[in-house]
Amino acid sequence: MSEPKVIRVTGACEHNLKNIDIDIPRDQLVVVTGLSGSGKSSLAFDTIYAEGQRKYVESLSAYARQFLEQMQKPHIEHIEGLPPTIAIEQRSASSNPRSTVATTTEIYDYCRLLFARAGTPHCWVCKKVISSQHASQIVDSILARPADTRIQICAPIIRGQKGEHKEVFVHIQREGFVRVRVDDEIYDAKSAPSLDKNKKHDIAAVVDRLVLKDGIRIRLADSIETALKMGDGVVNVMIQEPDGQKNNGGEGHWHDVLYSEKYACNDHPEASLAELSPRLFSFNSPYGACRACDGLGTILEFDPDLIVSDKNISLENGAVEAWRKGGKRMNIYYNRLIKRFCRYFGIRKSDPFSSIPAAVRKILMYGTTEKDAKKYGHRFEGVIPNLVHRWKNTTSEFVKARLHSYLSESPCARCGGTRLRQEATAVTIGKKSISTVTGMSIEEAHDYFQSLKLDTEKTLIAAQPHIDHKLQTGANFFQRLGGDQ
Structure with missing residues (x-):
């Protein structure tokens, strides 16, 4: 039949x-x-x-x-004539700004593995290949700082992990350390705070506190070696420069410098990597995401073209739209502000916005620099800094919604739209960073993975979990599928 x-x-x-x-x-x-x-x-x-x-x-x-x-x-x-049937449920598409073709298809997971295991890290300041630092090199770098610099040597034990970590505090006391650093605060080890188990925490043992001076090298070297051993090859040095101590009554600002036995630049100690791990290359992880845009690649900024949508209107007639739509008291305040601005910078408030000199328009939008203040003899906050201040401090949802209409998305200036920290984009394979590779077309990525040449050691590392094979297979599949079309 x-x-x-x-x-x-x-x-x-x-x-x-x-x-x-x-x-x-x-x-x-x-x-x-x-x-x-x-x-x-x-x-x-x-x-x-x-x-x-x-x-x-x-x-x-x-x-x-x-x-x-x-x-x-x-x-x-x-x-x-009816065969077995299937039906696909209709759902509304959800737009996730963190999803890409590479993340959805899991190709990006293999890219992260490849760069973590076979990538070559570079200093993001001078672009030189960085290598591991020995304890003696770390000591030399610290001693190169001015005399009387105060330092605290910390051994990182917990880095960005959830939990109460009670056993860590017990371990630190057993090792003989009397101080502990928890989430950037110093505590007595016996009175360490109770931690929220649902939040991520950083915990470090304070190994030693020193003032740089002659004859300190041996003690410093011993403390660095102890911290490296306890911190699994990583030591965090808190530094307070002598100038900061004098200007602030001995309580100047402390800043951290991370040293690693694994990867660091000799010329730029701040360009250090604690480890090359897959999470460093994930813009969905706080360890890999750009600090400025949180891994989105774009940021919301006040747009001058939205603030002044009609360049033919004068300042007195409300060219600055964001300052025109306030209450009565706000309008009076901003009108006085505009009058002072016109008087300070020698323009007429009746002139169209487009006729104002570009340098003065820039001051109106962004405020005076030190150079501008000296030239004109006056300071001005600027429209955009004023709106940023209002945006951050208002508790009114109505004001938030109104100010939001003057915001627009723009590429993140810090990461250039790559979404990743500078440490991650400074790691390359075949002179290409992971952001460059993921920005390729399917055909370009296919050719890149096919032509990739690694040294013997890195080839073995990449082949061990079949990373290279998975990437080539994925690129081949998308090329056959017509992913570039």
Whole structure:
């Protein structure tokens, strides 16, 4: 018996179908269209799909049927030529700004593994290849700082991990350390704070506190070696420069310098990597994401073209739209501010905005620099700094919504839209960073992975979990699929 060429439905009465007889061609793309309520879904899903599923389930054993949903028999007289059916649920598409083709297809996961295991890190300041630092090199770098510099040598034990970490505090005390640094605050080890187990924390043992002076090298070297051992090859040095101590009564600002036995630049100690791990290359991880844009690649900024949408309007007639739509008191305040601005910088408030010199327009938008203040003899906050201040400090949802209309997305200036920290983009394979590779077209990425040449050690590392094979296979698949089209 030959295979039927149609699905023949006779006497379909499901829902609002009125005794429908229809032949639907098989092995073809068939579109069911019609007015709302005409019975499209009743025919396609509640009749054809339901009967196909029901008959398929009936063909299975009683044991298998108990695990499957049983569908009701639709109201039809007869249906023939019906194969087993499937239906795809319709859902509204959700736009996730953190999803890309590479992350969705998991190709990016293999890219992260490849760069973490076979990448060559560079200093993001001077672009030189960086290598591991020995304890003696770390000591030399610290001693190169001015005399009387205060330092605190810390051994990082917990870095960005959730938990209460009570056992860590016990371990630090057993090792003989009397101070501990928890989330950038110094505590006595015996009175360490209770931590929220649902939040991420940083914990370090304070190994030593020193003032740089002659004869300190041996003690410093011992403390650095102890910290490196306890911190798994990483030591964090808190530094307070002598100038900061004098200007602030001995309580100047401290800043951190991270040293690592693994990767660091000799000329720029701040360009250090604690480790090359896959999470460093993830813009969905706080360790890999750009600090400025949080891994989105774009930031919301006040847009001068939205603030002054009509360049032909004068300042007195409300060219600065964001300052025009306030309450009565706010309008009076901003009108006085504009009058002072025009008087300070030698322009007429009746002139169209477009006729104001570019240098003065820039001051109006962004405020005076030190150079501007000396030239004109006056200071001005600027429209955009004023709006930023209001945006950050207002508690009114209405004001927030109104100010939001003057914001626009622009590429993040810090990461250049790569979404990643500078430490991650400074790691290369074949002179390409991971952001450059993921920005390639499918064809370019295919050629890159095919032509990739690694030294013997890195080839073995990349081949161990079949990273290189997975990437080439993925690129081949998308090229055949027509992903560039």
